[in-house]
Amino acid sequence: MSKSRRMSYEGVAVAVPVTVPYVRYSTHTAHWFIGQALAALVRESGIPKNEIDGLCLSSFSLAPDTAVGVTQHLGLSPRWLDHVPTGGASGVMCLRRAARAVQAGDADVVACVAADTNHVDSFRQTLGAFSNFSRDATYPYGSGGPNSIFAFITANYMRTYGAKREDFGRIAVDQRTNALANPNALFKKGLTLDEYMAARPISDPIHLFDCVMPCAGAEAFLVMSEEKARDLGLPHVVIRGAIERHNAFAEDPVMVQGGWRMDRGDLYAQAGIQPKDVDLIQTYDDYPVIVMMQFEDLGFCEKGEGPAFVREHGLTYAGSFPNNTSGGQLSVGQAGAAGGFLGMTETIRQLTDQAEQRAVKDAQLGMVCGFGMVTYDRCLCTGAVILGRSGQ
Numbered sequence: 086m087s088k089s090r091r092m093s094y095e096g097v098a099v100a101v102p103v104t105v106p107y108v109r110y111s112t113h114t115a116h117w118f119i120g121q122a123l124a125a126l127v128r129e130s131g132i133p134k135n136e137i138d139g140l141c142l143s144s145f146s147l148a149p150d151t152a153v154g155v156t157q158h159l160g161l162s163p164r165w166l167d168h169v170p171t172g173g174a175s176g177v178m179c180l181r182r183a184a185r186a187v188q189a190g191d192a193d194v195v196a197c198v199a200a201d202t203n204h205v206d207s208f209r210q211t212l213g214a215f216s217n218f219s220r221d222a223t224y225p226y227g228s229g230g231p232n233s234i235f236a237f238i239t240a241n242y243m244r245t246y247g248a249k250r251e252d253f254g255r256i257a258v259d260q261r262t263n264a265l266a267n268p269n270a271l272f273k274k275g276l277t278l279d280e281y282m283a284a285r286p287i288s289d290p291i292h293l294f295d296c297v298m299p300c301a302g303a304e305a306f307l308v309m310s311e312e313k314a315r316d317l318g319l320p321h322v323v324i325r326g327a328i329e330r331h332n333a334f335a336e337d338p339v340m341v342q343g344g345w346r347m348d349r350g351d352l353y354a355q356a357g358i359q360p361k362d363v364d365l366i367q368t369y370d371d372y373p374v375i376v377m378m379q380f381e382d383l384g385f386c387e388k389g390e391g392p393a394f395v396r397e398h399g400l401t402y403a404g405s406f407p408n409n410t411s412g413g414q415l416s417v418g419q420a421g422a423a424g425g426f427l428g429m430t431e432t433i434r435q436l437t438d439q440a441e442q443r444a445v446k447d448a449q450l451g452m453v454c455g456f457g458m459v460t461y462d463r464c465l466c467t468g469a470v471i472l473g474r475s476g477q
Contacts, residue, residue: 094323096310097184097187098310098322098475099322099323100309101130101305102429102434103122103305110301115146115202116155119147121303123137125305131317134161136194137161139183139193139196140167141168141183142167142199143199151168153168164191172457173425173455174329175422175426176304176453177429177468178455179197179199179426180308183195184327193309193313199423199425201301202301203300203301203420203421232296235372236291239295239373240290245341246341255396256377256395257416258276260416263402263413266442272412272416272418297370297372297418300419300420301420303423304427320439322432322433322437324471325357326355327352329348330347331465333346341378341388343378344467344468345379362450363450364407364448364449365445366407366451367427367428368409369414375464376408383469402443411428425455428454432451432452437474449474451473455467
């Protein structure tokens with residue numbers, strides 16, 4: 086494998102995975118959930134709040150505030166600040182930016198936080214104001230938001246590659262099995278393939294269990310030097326490689342591949358590994374078809390082989406190809422932009438022996454994928470990171 090020309094992420098540690106418990110609805114603001122996450126980072130790391138000198142934030146429901154407003158609200162005074170409004174891709178992108186800030190000496194400890202609230206009308210408001218495109222070109226004409234968009238993408242994928250609903254169902258069912266071992270998951274009842282197939286239609290071919298459930302909550306983690314993490318005695322992981330891409334394959338009439346495909350060679354070159362060396366993967370799972378695309382575009386199988394791949398592999402934490410070991414958004418819930426951080430906190434837990442009964446045996450390397458900012462026929466942001474156990 087050719088060597089990546091990109092500067093490595095050597096010397097950077099990722100630690101202190103935090104989840105603010107999800108709730109279906111909340112009258113609290115996004116600021117409240119961000120504050121809860123920050124308090125947990127301080128409490129669990131032992132680092133005083135005034136020593137957190139970097140903040141990277143993602144939230145849909147924070148508006149009209151941005152990250153700088155949060156610094157005043159929570160009494161922070163960082164010397165490095167970033168606001169990353171890329172939704173499902175924000176976890177990977179916050180990590181990349183925070184890691185470079187630490188390497189450059191622009192910050193010593195960066196808190197990466199994603200949080201959103203979900204009151205009774207917030208999802209409708211988010212859809213209506215998601216982008217100029219949605220506001221002007223789709224929402225006024227009755228578009229049902231992401232369900233109808235991903236029904237379009239899913240139907241096209243099924244026609245093109247012969248995928249069946251049962252293939253997507255295997256992804257959802259195995260993730261529900263994982264969620265039953267995760268105390269933070271909102272879904273507490275098992276799911277069978279028969280139940281998946283019999284679920285009510287939402288937007289053909291999308292049915293109920295293909296859709297994430299909006300909720301409120303937060304995810305967060307800290308980025309610092311490995312030396313500092315060791316001095317503080319914090320269990321941590323290291324970054325073996327990371328990529329991001331925007332507006333990839335714009336020439337495709339409908340999305341059938343994502344930006345991961347453009348940069349996967351660089352990702353594996355940075356890490357010095359092959360796809361077969363990855364022990365677990367956290368795909369971004371707003372809909373099962375996107376999970377399948379990630380299996381293909383990250384080189385675990387060829388394009389169009391995703392349906393066969395999921396038939397041949399068990400995707401639970403104890404299976405041959407552990408995927409979304411927390412249960413993923415399909416069974417944990419989607420707390421807005423925090424969905425882009427869910428795979429990150431889960432992988433940190435897996436590789437620091439904090440995943441308890443859903444631990445993947447002997448896992449050394451984990452991949453986290455990001456995917457965000459949907460337009461009519463595609464998403465615009467993709468990213469991925471490979472994390473490894475410290476000392477590996």
